[in-house]
Amino acid sequence: MQNKVNPGLTELDELCIQTIRFLSMDGVQKAKSGHPGMPMGMAPATYVLWTKYLRYNPANPKWLGRDRFVLSAGHGSMLLYSLLYLTGYDLSLDDLKNFRQWKSKTPGHPEFGHTPGVEATTGPLGQGISNAVGMAIAQKYLAAYFNRDNSNIFDYNIYVVASDGDLQEGVSSEACSLAGHLGLDRLIVIYDDNHISIDGNTSLSFTEDRAKRFEAYNWYVQVVGGDGNDMISFEKALKNAIAEKTRPSIINLRTHIGYGSPNFQDTHKAHGAPLGEDEVKLIKKNFGWDPEKTFQVPEKVLESMRKAKIKGAELEKQWNEKFQSYTKKYSELSKLITDAQAGRFGVDIEKLLPKFGPEPMATRQASGKTLDALMPSLPLVLGGSADLTPSNNTRFKDVEDFQKDKPTGRYIRYGVREHAMAAIMNGIAAGGLLRPYGGTFFCFSDYMRPAIRMAAMSGYRTIFVFTHDSIGLGEDGPTHQPIEHTAALRTIPNLLIIRPADANETAYAWKFALEYKAGPVALLLTRQSIPTLDRSKYPPASNIEKGAYILVKQEKPDIIIMATGSEVPIALEGAEKLAAENIKAQVVNMPSWELFEAQDKTYRDSVLPPNVKARVAIEAGVELGWSKYLGDKGVFLGIKGFGVSAPYKVCYEKFGLTPDAVADAAKKSIQDK
Numbered sequence: 001m002q003n004k005v006n007p008g009l010t011e012l013d014e015l016c017i018q019t020i021r022f023l024s025m026d027g028v029q030k031a032k033s034g035h036p037g038m039p040m041g042m043a044p045a046t047y048v049l050w051t052k053y054l055r056y057n058p059a060n061p062k063w064l065g066r067d068r069f070v071l072s073a074g075h076g077s078m079l080l081y082s083l084l085y086l087t088g089y090d091l092s093l094d095d096l097k098n099f100r101q102w103k104s105k106t107p108g109h110p111e112f113g114h115t116p117g118v119e120a121t122t123g124p125l126g127q128g129i130s131n132a133v134g135m136a137i138a139q140k141y142l143a144a145y146f147n148r149d150n151s152n153i154f155d156y157n158i159y160v161v162a163s164d165g166d167l168q169e170g171v172s173s174e175a176c177s178l179a180g181h182l183g184l185d186r187l188i189v190i191y192d193d194n195h196i197s198i199d200g201n202t203s204l205s206f207t208e209d210r211a212k213r214f215e216a217y218n219w220y221v222q223v224v225g226g227d228g229n230d231m232i233s234f235e236k237a238l239k240n241a242i243a244e245k246t247r248p249s250i251i252n253l254r255t256h257i258g259y260g261s262p263n264f265q266d267t268h269k270a271h272g273a274p275l276g277e278d279e280v281k282l283i284k285k286n287f288g289w290d291p292e293k294t295f296q297v298p299e300k301v302l303e304s305m306r307k308a309k310i311k312g313a314e315l316e317k318q319w320n321e322k323f324q325s326y327t328k329k330y331s332e333l334s335k336l337i338t339d340a341q342a343g344r345f346g347v348d349i350e351k352l353l354p355k356f357g358p359e360p361m362a363t364r365q366a367s368g369k370t371l372d373a374l375m376p377s378l379p380l381v382l383g384g385s386a387d388l389t390p391s392n393n394t395r396f397k398d399v400e401d402f403q404k405d406k407p408t409g410r411y412i413r414y415g416v417r418e419h420a421m422a423a424i425m426n427g428i429a430a431g432g433l434l435r436p437y438g439g440t441f442f443c444f445s446d447y448m449r450p451a452i453r454m455a456a457m458s459g460y461r462t463i464f465v466f467t468h469d470s471i472g473l474g475e476d477g478p479t480h481q482p483i484e485h486t487a488a489l490r491t492i493p494n495l496l497i498i499r500p501a502d503a504n505e506t507a508y509a510w511k512f513a514l515e516y517k518a519g520p521v522a523l524l525l526t527r528q529s530i531p532t533l534d535r536s537k538y539p540p541a542s543n544i545e546k547g548a549y550i551l552v553k554q555e556k557p558d559i560i561i562m563a564t565g566s567e568v569p570i571a572l573e574g575a576e577k578l579a580a581e582n583i584k585a586q587v588v589n590m591p592s593w594e595l596f597e598a599q600d601k602t603y604r605d606s607v608l609p610p611n612v613k614a615r616v617a618i619e620a621g622v623e624l625g626w627s628k629y630l631g632d633k634g635v636f637l638g639i640k641g642f643g644v645s646a647p648y649k650v651c652y653e654k655f656g657l658t659p660d661a662v663a664d665a666a667k668k669s670i671q672d673k
């Protein structure tokens with residue numbers, strides 16, 4: 001008989017916990033898909049956390065003072081949805097019944113910005129726990145920057161539920177290693193140590209001592225044995241974790257997947273499929289519930305759990321009072337917070353932008369100088385790099401490093417942890433007040449892709465700084481020369497990519513990236529020096545915000561030459577060669593396809609007149625995607641295989657990315673049209 005009262009719980013608590021379990025089971029059963037096992041095992045611990053410790057206000061999921069809760073094991077989404085519903089967020093029982101249905105509020109995995117109370121999009125294992133590291137960095141910075149006297153405006157914890165898969169994924173090792181180094185004591189991970197993953201028992205592939213591993217990361221590790229129901233032991237561990245002031249915490253909580261299921265508990269069959277109607281009925285019967293009823297929420301359960309609304313309103317009220325007196329005393333700091341909430345920086349970025357020219361300059365260098373100019377006025381932007389600071393030019397003048405003993409530092413040393421850097425930045429961005437940027441070599445965007453995708457999907461305002469953006473990096477050779485990367489990033493929906501053509505465009509790219517609200521931005525920057533365009537001859541660099549614009553205009557073009565980034569000057573020289581032969585080339589700079597495609601048709605047609613079929617595009621990468629602009633008669637100049645280790649000028653020459661090649665390709669296209 002499962003129907004007992006476990007240590008640390010009352011009968012009513014047990015009823016609440018059972019309700020969470022059954023809602024999760026019923027949701028999955030009705031959808032005919034989903035993951036019931038994890039919610040069944042983790043119901044007691046999360047119930048205790050949500051009713052006794054977590055500080056939140058269901059009526060205002062964005063309340064700045066709230067604790068954060070991240071369900072890193074996103075497959076257990078019904079657990080989170082049940083908690084959100086029961087505690088009184090804007091989620092109804094019908095929403096739970098619509099689990100996994102078209103555009104319901106309860107999608108298969110939690111989606112940020114879609115369901116109130118969901119702090120991060122999770123599902124791809126390892127991301128959520130790494131986002132949470134970012135949230136904990138954000139908390140530390142915000143507290144250090146804003147908290148005054150005993151006002152403690154930013155005084156919250158970040159709680160995570162993570163599973164075996166979360167701990168197995170490499171990204172969590174990267175992120176948790178950094179979290180330990182930084183001593184992020186507000187981060188508390190509850191590890192659902194249920195010994196089961198999809199293939200079966202974790203003994204198949206996951207036998208390291210997790211406790212020792214996290215100890216080695218310098219985390220505070222507590223192991224709670226039993227069966228996931230002993231809440232006296234769990235609460236003791238939780239209290240210790242909350243009291244810990246120097247290290248992040250992990251509580252290894254031994255649980256049982258599919259707890260209470262006579263046939264599936266402790267088996268991988270409980271993980272990711274409905275238990276079946278018969279089994280669901282059997283479980284309910286064993287717990288003394290009516291087996292025929294689904295989505296049952298006893299009156300007293302709702303009454304008890306909805307107290308979260310009263311408690312939450314009171315907590316927020318107290319915080320608001322604190323914030324009001326804070327505002328009286330520190331009006332400028334307070335304004336910074338409210339501005340940031342509204343997405344404003346409170347300064348005119350354009351005015352701060354440096355002006356470059358006439359000397360040539362690598363766009364990474366221009367980026368560094370732009371950061372030098374902007375960042376002192378933007379205290380809520382946090383920079384960093386994955387151990388390529390001197391190459392990425394991401395560290396701005398006089399900035400201090402963010403470290404355990406220096407939480408006011410604004411520069412994060414991510415170490416050689418690209419994937420975690422991206423996921424951590426997403427966590428920093430998810431809070432809404434801070435804007436993160438972080439650099440690495442463009443070819444290592446492959447190491448970050450899963451997190452870039454999450455940023456794009458969730459609309460996190462993360463800025464990815466990718467330098468060494470082509471064969472133009474030269475001698476490091478094919479392992480470091482990005483070839484397919486621009487095309488690969490362009491396939492990600494809602495990711496804005498900007499590849500500026502010179503120093504001044506780089507400055508504007510930063511302005512645009514910082515002010516952009518819809519999602520992440522990737523800046524592609526050169527290692528090599530490139531000409532700074534003479535803007536008395538060409539339209540202003542601010543045109544970058546249109547995504548593409550004409551550098552050399554022709555009334556009746558014979559050909560359109562399109563280029564991005566460091567290939568723009570080559571296109572311009574090619575056009576000059578053509579001009580000497582009386583061939584009129586319209587040169588179009590296309591720093592951002594995504595922005596260009598967002599322009600109206602009239603503008604797009606003015607830049608790329610549809611009647612001009614002769615076209616050339618030059619970009620030091622693969623052709624994929626260019627055909628939409630090139631049409632049938634266009635010629636692409638790029639790279640087919642991988643790069644070569646050689647000085648960059650030799651690379652450009654040998655790969656045929658030269659003004660002569662542009663002119664030849666143009667003539668060919670004119671002939672073919």
Ligand SMILES: Cc1ncc(C[n+]2csc(CCOP(=O)(O)OP(=O)(O)O)c2C)c(N)n1
Pocket residue numbers: 037038073075123124125126163164165166169192194196197198257271
């Ligand atoms: C990156 C990633 N790879 C694979 C999956 C598919 N998947 C979902 S859950 C899971 C593992 C399940 O084991 P565990 O994390 O221990 O969760 P539990 O079964 O205990 O709930 C896998 C491989 C995923 N969601 N994310």
Ligand SMILES: [Mg+2]
Pocket residue numbers: 163164165192193194195196197
């Ligand atoms: Mg597991």
